[in-house]
Amino acid sequence: MLNTLPCEIILDVAERVRLLGHRRSFSQLCSRVKAVLVPLLYRTVTFRAASEWALNVLDIDAFLLSQSHLQSISNLQHTRHLGIQAQIHIARFNRCAHYSIFRTSGLTQIPSTLGSSDEAKAHRQFLDDISDQMQMVFACLKENSLLSFQWVLGTCLSPGILDTNGYLCRHQRSLNRLSLITDGSCPEAGGALNGLSELLSLKTIEWEGIQQPAEIDSLQRCIRRNSSHLTTLSIGLVSSAAAPDLVENIFEQPSGVFHSSALPALSSLTLYKAPFPQTLHLGSRWRCGSLRALSLRNCPNQLRFLKSLSRSKDTLQLKLFEF
Numbered sequence: 001m002l003n004t005l006p007c008e009i010i011l012d013v014a015e016r017v018r019l020l021g022h023r024r025s026f027s028q029l030c031s032r033v034k035a036v037l038v039p040l041l042y043r044t045v046t047f048r049a050a051s052e053w054a055l056n057v058l059d060i061d062a063f064l065l066s067q068s069h070l071q072s073i074s075n076l077q078h079t080r081h082l083g084i085q086a087q088i089h090i091a092r093f094n095r096c097a098h099y100s101i102f103r104t105s106g107l108t109q110i111p112s113t114l115g116s117s118d119e120a121k122a123h124r125q126f127l128d129d130i131s132d133q134m135q136m137v138f139a140c141l142k143e144n145s146l147l148s149f150q151w152v153l154g155t156c157l158s159p160g161i162l163d164t165n166g167y168l169c170r171h172q173r174s175l176n177r178l179s180l181i182t183d184g185s186c187p188e189a190g191g192a193l194n195g196l197s198e199l200l201s202l203k204t205i206e207w208e209g210i211q212q213p214a215e216i217d218s219l220q221r222c223i224r225r226n227s228s229h230l231t232t233l234s235i236g237l238v239s240s241a242a243a244p245d246l247v248e249n250i251f252e253q254p255s256g257v258f259h260s261s262a263l264p265a266l267s268s269l270t271l272y273k274a275p276f277p278q279t280l281h282l283g284s285r286w287r288c289g290s291l292r293a294l295s296l297r298n299c300p301n302q303l304r305f306l307k308s309l310s311r312s313k314d315t316l317q318l319k320l321f322e323f
Contacts, residue, residue, distance in 0.1 A: 294318055
């Protein structure tokens with residue numbers, strides 16, 4: 001019977017099965033069902049680190065070893081949403097090997113002073129190890145096919161992903177959603193993110209853990225280059241002192257006059273520890289008609305902003321407000 005069912009019906013049934021494990025079980029019913037469901041099964045792929053103490057040990061090797069090289073390429077050609085994740089339970093910051101008490105093989109087992117050559121070497125090897133694994137995945141993807149990329153390791157990004165010559169910047173320029181949770185506490189942070197502004201189709205930018213000047217600069221340039229079509233913006237700073245002018249720079253008004261025309265399509269704005277200027281008023285071009293969700297968390301001078309917003313001539317039509 002399954003061999004005679006139209007593909008559309010098989011896909012419709014599979015899409016109603018919410019759990020991925022159940023979908024995989026469904027795909028094993030027969031070879032035809034499996035062939036039909038492969039694009040759906042691999043549309044979203046997430047690789048994980050099983051332990052917070054070994055964030056460079058992703059399950060990429062296990063995935064690639066479970067099938068032939070040609071099969072891996074064939075399956076990942078269907079991937080449109082790629083995620084790299086790890087649990088964040090034990091520690092939110094200080095997650096990079098730069099701070100870790102553990103050392104990769106070949107390094108001294110005696111803890112050394114932060115910033116010493118051993119620390120720098122451990123950090124470099126940690127990120128290079130992740131980078132090698134990521135490149136194996138990238139080699140299987142179809143060019144300009146990814147729609148979203150998620151990095152939720154809580155560490156620095158490894159080289160070759162979002163730096164100037166990184167894979168995503170050169171080969172996945174159709175990305176419309178980028179979600180990052182990085183370790184802004186690491187002094188090496190931000191060095192592999194200078195290619196962000198090369199992504200010109202982003203509609204959603206979500207980034208938590210921003211601290212270093214290089215990160216802030218990369219973020220601002222990326223926002224400016226995607227300003228006309230950016231619909232969702234979520235920014236989380238480690239410290240409000242890290243970027244005192246960030247909000248002003250986003251809305252292009254160093255004088256304290258805010259103009260929402262800087263982000264005309266914005267429908268969702270989330271700010272964490274992003275300071276507003278002490279003195280501000282909303283410009284005559286401020287239009288909030290597209291804004292549907294607003295979340296302000298521990299942002300200095302956020303009350304001043306809300307008071308100014310309440311006096312705006314444009315009526316707010318929020319569906320979500322967090323304060």
